[in-house]
Amino acid sequence: MQKIIGLYLNGCPYCKNARLSIEELIKENPEYGKVPVEWYEETEHPEISKQFSYYYVPSLFIGQEKLYEAQPGQSYDEIKAHVKATFDAALKA
Template identity: 55%
Template sequence: MKKVTCFYLEKCPYCIQAKKALDELVDENPDYGQVEIDWIEESRNPEIIDQYDYYATPSMFIGQEKLYEAYLFETYEECKAHVKGVLDQALAR
């Protein structure tokens, strides 16, 4: 299993939706709760974010590989599916 790094902004509605999706996914499948996620608040960690290639939050990585980056007008269902995909990849590695 690999650790996931997630960049977020505290008041970002897409980040809030990703955290809600994560909570729901863990409720649906407790195995997802085993995935370690390093939540990095973008505005407080400029020295870290410079090492990653992304434009929008939330963005989720395993190592330097970007697995998910939110986009404008993304629905909750789309977000949840992307977060699930990240969790599935983390568990499989």
């Protein structure tokens, strides 16, 4: 199992949906709750965020590998599917 690094911005609706989808996924499958996730607000932790290659938030990484980067206009269901894929990858690693 690998740790997920999440980069976000306060007030970002896509970031809010990503966090809500994580809560929902954990309710659906408690194994997801075992995956360690470290969240960093990009303006509060620029020393962390500048270590990663991304443009939009939320962005989810395992190590330096970007597994998800939100795109403008994504629906909640699209975000949840990408977050689930990231958690599945973390569980397999």
